[in-house]
Amino acid sequence: MALIVQKYGGTSVGNVERIKNVAAKVKAQWSQGHRVVVVVSARSGVTNELVARAKALSSLPEEREMDVLLATGEQETIALTVMALHAIGVPAVSRTGAQAGIVTDDRHTRARIVRITGGDLLARLDEGKVVVVAGFQGATESGEVTTLGRGGSDLTAIAVAASIKADLCQIYTDVDGVYTADPRVVLDARKLPALSHEEMLELASSGSKVMQARSVEFAQKHNVTFEVRSSFNDNPGTLIKSMDKTLEDAAVAGVALDRSQTRVTVGDLPDRPDAVAALFADLGDAGLSVDMIIKNLGKDGKANLTFSVNTDAYAKAEKVIAETLRRLGSGTVRSAGEVAKLSVVGVGMISHSGVAATLFKALASVGVNSDLITTSEIKISVALDPAKADEAVRAVHAAFGLGK
């Protein structure tokens, strides 16, 4: 008999019928004698409605009150889900984030979990009850309501699983697992039965929309095994667990594509280590992450720096950089247009040589020659022309033999 955490997102609990469907899925596990904790999001659409009402009252609503407002969304879902479980004979009880002991810092709208007590979850499970926990929310030590920001409900599920030492954490979503590449781009893309946390993390930060990197990081840190699977069918999903030697058989697990990067060029930067450091420190302080950096020495002791940022973050990055350059007394910043980022990810890269060679050969075969490249132990990313991205993904996917 296992201890299982199941997480259902906003689409999965989007209306009364879907909540009934979730209750039936939960009952299927509970009937087999498993102890089940369910984490739910707000019904899809609810958050947008609440935000619209807030914006009608204030152009810049205070983040503390935004959290009080938004937290009502999941609170509604937990009560409705418990009612649906009761209606089919499953004993159940709801818990808000605060009641489940999810303690966060006070960075409202994007709070970080500082500890999780689990509240009385295990005691309620021992009574034979299913416990339904509100995702996305927590409370500070002093009892202020907080929300966890994007991907917050996944994080709640994984944090709850860690705190009660669950055997498995199932993330139910609208895709049925993690694929070797986006199936809409690569027709013979294959669902991966298993992945390491490290690979999932690289995929998450490489444009795979399945999960936010922070939830994967939390799972890796606390060694939580989780499964990404569909709430609309009963197919097995993809299991994400700690790195395993047997996973190394394949050099590359998958190919990810992030279409929303912008290439930033900083010219005439003083060519001193402290100048480059100041630039990246200021970007980091503003919460902006950069990728795929190259530096060229220019004339007159000046340097040119090129890197990529998320397109959404470009306006903010440009503002931060302009301020840094003003302080340094030299330099220009401009966008050099949008790029796509293609990444190949796999723990097998650590031991297999030749991954880079296969990658660049495949890219060359479709006429792609990238100058922006970044590597980690288990990932190689290249920037390329968005117009060539789909063709490149298909070539790379085939070159590594990832298809069916």
Place this chain on the structure above:
Amino acid sequence: MALIVQKYGGTSVGNVERIKNVAAKVKAQWSQGHRVVVVVSARSGVTNELVARAKALSSLPEEREMDVLLATGEQETIALTVMALHAIGVPAVSRTGAQAGIVTDDRHTRARIVRITGGDLLARLDEGKVVVVAGFQGATESGEVTTLGRGGSDLTAIAVAASIKADLCQIYTDVDGVYTADPRVVLDARKLPALSHEEMLELASSGSKVMQARSVEFAQKHNVTFEVRSSFNDNPGTLIKSMDKTLEDAAVAGVALDRSQTRVTVGDLPDRPDAVAALFADLGDAGLSVDMIIKNLGKDGKANLTFSVNTDAYAKAEKVIAETLRRLGSGTVRSAGEVAKLSVVGVGMISHSGVAATLFKALASVGVNSDLITTSEIKISVALDPAKADEAVRAVHAAFGLGK
């Protein structure tokens, strides 16, 4: 500089525009240097929507989860109200019932307040902030969400006022005070400038829809002075305060009418004190209150009992009585049709004689002769034919000289 609690009901915060209107009213007080706590209900309609969703999932939703669900309504309103205050430059912070330290028993959906700590309300007020508290809700000692049932937001306001020793508690509603009679029935009905708690209590339990009796009782017990006034104009309302000698000048303060009473006849009851006691004890245990009782001795040592109950409660009362009679081994129960209950209320009755005489003379003048009568120190109620009720109220109102 006064410490003021203001309560706004669901209609007053029914949409974004009305919430802005509430914020403006609050600002008017705050700008004068007063410290202000605002208690708000859920937007009108929200509770019905939530109940509809619950009913779609379960024919009899668990009361604990119903509370978790319904409490989201006021939580939304507190956040929106604070945002509206911020938008017009008023520093403010929200508090849920639990955060405001409203501790209740665990009778979900109709919890009783057991104590109120006030949380950090005074500390926040001292910072110059307006504090916006969710009405209608609290939490048990162990942190379960509860709601207070009908009239719960009024009760929250009065309880908060008691705990922080407010100078005044203003109940903003859709009527602009307490009248000598229903202005829709009696054209020259007059708004009362002031009333005692006792009079307000008798009016509340005599069919005046202005406030629930439990809130008035709480105010009386904790000596909270409150004002009933309109949220749609700036007219002064009616002040309810502890009994005052000067109030005794008028024998009668007002005439109330409750149209929703049903007359119950219990026949062939064993004429023993324990039989009557058992009947009323069983009704009391079922939470049913009866009024205007008369007993007639029948034949063969049997008695007939007639009394009134709220029409809404008749079906339940009949079931309870049938069970009692089955246990007693004798008796029948039936409805003798709907009656209206007319009450005259006034602290002056204690010292003024002749109130009953004036009342019955006025009733006789319109052809009303009642056999069901009940009296308290400050109230006389009579049951009468609903078809004659309006005419009777006008005659009594005039006989006591209550008009303009």
